[in-house]
Amino acid sequence: MLIKPSTAIRQDYTGLAELCHSIDEPVVLTRNGEADLVVMSYEAYRRAEARVKLQARLIAADRQAGDPTALLDATSVFDRIRARIDDAEA
Structure with missing residues (x-):
């Protein structure tokens, strides 16, 4: 610096x-x-802010990945998506 x-x-x-x-x-x-x-500079500040937010998201994702009860299988994910689409069409 x-x-x-x-x-x-x-x-x-x-x-x-x-x-x-x-x-x-x-x-x-x-x-x-x-x-x-x-x-x-404002640009440098925005990049630093984005890095902090990304790091927080990665930490949260890492914690979630370490908890097997929080993970869903692909079938469950697609079932939820289909249900939301069906609800939106109704």
């Missing part, structure tokens, strides 16, 4: 924004020599 003083955002917002877009990773802003804020 790149580290910049907080004055970088006040003195040159455009330059900092371009930097965030070009390196495509978070930039740590410091205040009085201490880490204070993390800044990143």
